[in-house]
Amino acid sequence: MQIAILSTFLLVLPAIVAACEGECIIGITNAFISNYTVPVNILFEQLANEVVAKVLTNRRYASPPISLMEPLLSAYRKAAYASLENAIFPSYFHGKCQRRDPENPDGPFVNPPGCPNPNCPVVCGTPGSMVHFYPKLRYIAFNATRHQLVDFASPENEVYQAVERGIVSEIKSGGGRRNTVRAAGTRMPKQWRREQVKRQMREIMGQVSSRLEKICGGMHGLPKCSWEKEMKEFILSYP
Numbered sequence: 001m002q003i004a005i006l007s008t009f010l011l012v013l014p015a016i017v018a019a020c021e022g023e024c025i026i027g028i029t030n031a032f033i034s035n036y037t038v039p040v041n042i043l044f045e046q047l048a049n050e051v052v053a054k055v056l057t058n059r060r061y062a063s064p065p066i067s068l069m070e071p072l073l074s075a076y077r078k079a080a081y082a083s084l085e086n087a088i089f090p091s092y093f094h095g096k097c098q099r100r101d102p103e104n105p106d107g108p109f110v111n112p113p114g115c116p117n118p119n120c121p122v123v124c125g126t127p128g129s130m131v132h133f134y135p136k137l138r139y140i141a142f143n144a145t146r147h148q149l150v151d152f153a154s155p156e157n158e159v160y161q162a163v164e165r166g167i168v169s170e171i172k173s174g175g176g177r178r179n180t181v182r183a184a185g186t187r188m189p190k191q192w193r194r195e196q197v198k199r200q201m202r203e204i205m206g207q208v209s210s211r212l213e214k215i216c217g218g219m220h221g222l223p224k225c226s227w228e229k230e231m232k233e234f235i236l237s238y239p
């Protein structure tokens, strides 16, 4: 009796565990988000510093420049999990690993060597597949993060508009470029100044993609946004 139960259990078990589901999906998504905190913060700091250098020259530092990017920061924090989970899992790593043996195309579906774990050379929804296709996984994480940020940083997006409004009100409250304007010997017409700010903001926010790429060490392997060794270990900590 006990043996019967045990063998049933053993037969059922691989079907249950051979996929990244539930905790595994949440854990891996959160690990990438957590690792991306550093490059994303560097990006926001660079953007804020550009704004201070080009748009708000002579700004008095009542608050740190990064606070100018607060709408972007909080929008990203809210959206990051859902967009990354979707990009990694249903969009790419899903499904069973079993394939027909190419030597025996009419035969049964079997697990290719290394599948489901620890290093599975077919794209499917297991930790082993994510480890085998780690360069793809790394790229998916980068691409999803970049897309999300580029989207928020586009002029038609309300997040972008909130950042711009914050900067305009910063100028109005006297943190702006007054000295430069005075030095030029003319009072800049308000409308002109506003257009200039808009132009500068479009230019600065338009650098999100290229800056993130650079922070990550370039598209060739994204060396600074790879975390390959620790991430593979972490992925394989899921059954």
Ligand SMILES: *[C@@H]1O[C@H](CO)[C@@H](O)[C@H](O)[C@H]1NC(C)=O
Residues within 6 Å of the ligand: 087, 143, 144, 147
């Ligand atoms: C990058 O991400 C976007 C948004 O998630 C997606 O539409 C696009 O297909 C991705 N590109 C590649 C090459 O995976």
Ligand SMILES: CC(=O)N[C@H]1CO[C@H](CO)[C@@H](O)[C@@H]1O
Residues within 6 Å of the ligand: 031, 032, 034, 035, 227, 230, 231, 234
């Ligand atoms: C630099 C960094 O944050 N690395 C972490 C990336 O995620 C893995 C899995 O959670 C951690 O083990 C690394 O320390």
